[in-house]
Amino acid sequence: MSGYAKGAGRVPTGFAAETFISEHTFREGHRAIEGNAAGNTKKRKREKKGDSSIVSGEGAYKGPWAKFEEERPDAASDDEFGDDVEVEIIYEEDEIEANPAPASKKLAGTDYHDTEVEGETSEFVGSRQYDYQGRTYMHVPNDLDIKLTGDRGDAKNFIPKKLVHTYKYHTKAITQVRFFPGSGHLLLSASADSKIALWDTYHQRELLRTYSGHTKSVNDIDFNPSGTQFVSASYDRFMKLWDTETGKCLNKFTTGKTPHVVRINPSKPHEFLAGMSDKKIMQYDTRSGEMVQEYDHHLGPVNTITYCDENRRFITTSDDKSLRAWEYGIPVPIKFIAEPYMFSMVRSAPHPTGKYVAFQSSDNQITVYSSTDKFRQNRKKSYRGHNVAGYAPDVAISPDGQFISSGDSGGYVCFWDWKTCKMWHKIEASDSPVLAVQWHPRETSKVISGDLNGVLKYWD
Template sequence: MASLLGAQYESSSDDDAGSAPIRSNPAPAIVAAPDVPVEGSSQLHLMLRKPTDTALTYNATYDDLTRPQAGPANPFKSGNSMSGIKRKNVLTGYAEEAAISEATFITQQRTFQSLGYTKDPSQPGAFVGDMEQVARYEGKDVVQMRPSKEESAAIRRKRQKKGDSSIVEGEGAYLGPWAKYEDDELAGREADALAELGSDEEYIEESIVPSNIPAMDKKATAYQDDLSRTETTEFHGTEERDYQGRTYMHVPQDLDIDLKKEPGSAKNFIPKKLVHTWKSHTKPITSLRFFPGSGHLLLSSSADSKVKLWDVYHSRELLRTYSGHSNSISDTTFDPTGATFLSASYDRQIKLWDAEYGKCIQRFTTGKTPHVVRFNPDPANSHEFLAGMSDKKIVQFDIRTAAITQEYDHHLDAVNTLTFVDNNRRFISTSDDKSLRAWEYNIPVPIKFIAEPHLYALVRAAPHPNGKYVAFQSGDNSIVVYGATDKFRQNRKKLFRGHNNAGYAIDVAISPDGQFVTSGDSGGYVCFWDWKTGKMWHKIKAGGKEGSAVTCVDWHPRETSKVATAGLEGVIKYWD
């Protein structure tokens, strides 16, 4: 601006006035206060067309700049055109609060379940549900329909006497709560009351619901036991007997390895290649068991409710199929001689089979699901076995009488593993209650209880050949080791990691010489660790499909590097 003025008016001095040059073009007039149109408040919103604008194109008054911007009218605010609408207190509208006691609510709920109607809490005297039933019972609830004390006393007088508890049979024998009514109709009314109200005995003693109330369908609570007695077997081998009349139970002598030598006498090595595959099961494999001692046979069970026996040497063929369960098999175990074996299933049955001829010798059940079964390895008690059940109990059976000889009831959840230790005089059990308990055989009181805060559920177990330790598959992707002697302490120096077992019950196995620890993996691998150092030696991809977990692993008791694996594929693989 200074340069512009200097160009038009070079000097204001009187001395220099005569020498100033005169321009031919007159300078334009400068207006110091131009006229600014004043728009209304509506113009203000029109001028701010973009939310990002920071300047106005006209002069706004202070009142316009400081005036609050009016938003939409609140339809729920009193004083407007929608003042009749109540304010929302829930997402879907307005809900009126009502106070009702718990006893009243339970009474109305049971009335609706039994009779099909209940009172409408929003409208006094109104009902919701079956109006025909309302008219039939005059709108009474189950409490109002109770008989009077006089009627209840008359009903009780017609009941048989409970009897003397010291008398077992005959006149005056103890009947207790099984005492019947002299009138069959009253007995039916009691049954209806038990079914409808589902209350305790004292309440039923004082209140009997009329017999015209419909009873609950008894199929809803009926217990269906597996009463199947149709066990079958099928021989699949080329010939049942050899040229000397011996069956497959005979330990072969024509091999380059002595199957009768002492177990663990040979040094073991890690297998590296697949040598054979057995296919017959149609669902995931649940257990693998080599024949005790020689290992010339392999027993497998599956979720297809079948147990199969395979030949490990010679033709390596399927020898026999045992069929007798109606649901998935949870575990199998040979007796110490191998002549018989047990199969436990989710059909709540435990069955004893003849391994040679396939006959079902005995059946055992407690009405609960057996998760693990183990024969007692002691020759003096080989006729007994333990079963870990889903109802937290460990049950001891005698196969000669099928009777329960002992119960070990201290766990708080389903039993997962049973392992005999200390020359078979004791055994260790683990459970889903994340605890470990040690027991003296035949004594139902644990001698050791371990339940530390950092423990996870121990789902599978394997004893070390030296008899001093037991390895457990832990739910935190690790294998932990506990002592099998008097202390039963965890050996914190031996911890095996590097595999993934979360969500699966994966077997853990130890080589016959005690040098290697083996486990499956949920990703389809078989992992091998060194027992002394705890370092992982090798991993083998044993699952064919991606994510096909390997859940069953077992070392051959006589070979140096033979391992059998199986899993969700339903295929058994033999490694060397």
Template structure:
């Protein structure tokens, strides 16, 4: 067995006593390799030189001929250890025990460091206001939980929804708010009852869903679409639990889905740095926007008047595309001054279309003037990334933010 194979076997034995994710598994393996002093390029034991056997004479001489039973030239006859010697642990055994103890100490130390470094991810990933009334707020987070909060009065947590085994990435209410969908890294989409907290149904195509949206039409509330890690947009029917359509044209994971044009069409963005427009239920995109200068746009919001799409671009800009007919980039409306590269910070508009808001990687809330595109105000909102900002539709002086520091804040 090669040294690396021994390490892998030992890693598996170690992992039998603790349940860890693949990322930590790789870390433990790397630590053990390091602890045992193995080089990264060492793929196995060095090929040993061929051992020579003692020549056994001529085959015609029956007394001196050894044939295949001849001993090796460097072979030594070793006597069996005495009973006293046999009862004492060998130096090899002691070294083995010492090495295992050392490896466990190193692994424990590195895992503690790993946990400290990843604490920043135990935060809120998305927030959604209750339809029409906006008196409740739905949040999903990296601790696998979904929570429903009161926006008014005591602002208490009204209900916690537990059912996902990995971080929840996105949530979406239906039109009445009685049900909502959640998308998580455990590869499941789940339908929940908002009032009872019960999981009604679950859906999966064995890929990670990155975003999920109900069809907003009243007569299509049993249908929803989800952008997947395998480049597809998948459409499910809640009634049957079956996939009824696939939109397979993107060349990268699908990050956003936004309904436009009175819900007859929807816009999707992807890691392939393109924007595509689809007719509902037709699996071929009728509009494809991709320029050499374009970057990935992992967060998209439709304006209150339905005319514009605000797209968070990974080159630290918010780009504005028309949301009707031509879907052209509005070059006069580009918002700059914040740092978001690498983060899907959600953008939003004020209800009267006077301002645009967005969080950034530094935890700041940025507010721009819509007409002039100038940065109007900046607030230090969170200790970590400010991942989402929502403007309250009725109390127009209030903005709700959430961040990777695990906090949701209401600003007036």
């Protein structure tokens, strides 16, 4: 062989020498080897690609997905194995296509199960379902020293000081609490243990009914104005409409995305809005079960929905650190606020006057925006002194509009004066973060708090 060798030396597999070979010599040798290999092996033939105008059936277009043709070894190889031996060649690709294994119903290592399969159940667990007149717990009691119906008047609110009652049923974090609209004689709680519970706020203060049907954490609940129905949203991606009295699930809604917040329209109780994890706000009609409008302008998951201007408009906030105001039913924002100093606002509460909305901002403060035409931030109103980082504690305003309260990641319930923005009081409510806080709509100083351990505490 022409050329030269240099740098000869030992290698682990023997003796090697670096050699120079001309291009021509190399090509000749390469062709000779390839020719031998071609003579020994037979190239597998593919089926015809088919006609691109035929979709299915004989001669259908297969293109690059055409299979290899099944073939028998030729006569030469028959002789090699003996005349009577027939060798069948099985191609791995064809084997896989011919017998596709059915996909596993359950994903290994996960406990996902089909939400459709699991039905909704509800159980009455109170001591008495009916009173002597055959009325259920839905009936507003009138044997109390407080009037729970009619106009509230100008009753003043006070800061609660002592613990009155502890409700225990939930095993995981309380995500939301709601008093029965108007009277407040019942209390609804939602939890991360996927359960919803209805409690009595007077008499024995017992657990009355449980609602099961969600398979993951329930993250929001909302009553209709009459309290006969409520809607729940969960991480199992379903929103469900329940009958408060019977516990029957009346309807289910899903877009395949997680709902973060649900709000029934007080002026149109058969419609509700849902803020979703895919940046959209969906408007549903509970009578038809249809989605009737979609508001798609946010750039991140939607956190809050607050009705204003006699429910003709609503304000939404999102993880995109912006605030948008909308006309109800029109999917184009009428106001968009996004300032460089803004943080995402995770919970909201409208002021009883209807002029303002308070937002829990992620930078450990509560900010206030006007809910009239301008939708401007009220720079004078900022409530600080609590810690919310990493959590989304609820914010609530007393029925007379005098106090604003919030949960705190240190286990406190904090109260501020609405006018002066000074913190009035802190209640040490738990040894874990307090996530849910609501004022009783009728009482002067009753507040409910729910913590990360699933304990509800009633304060006076």
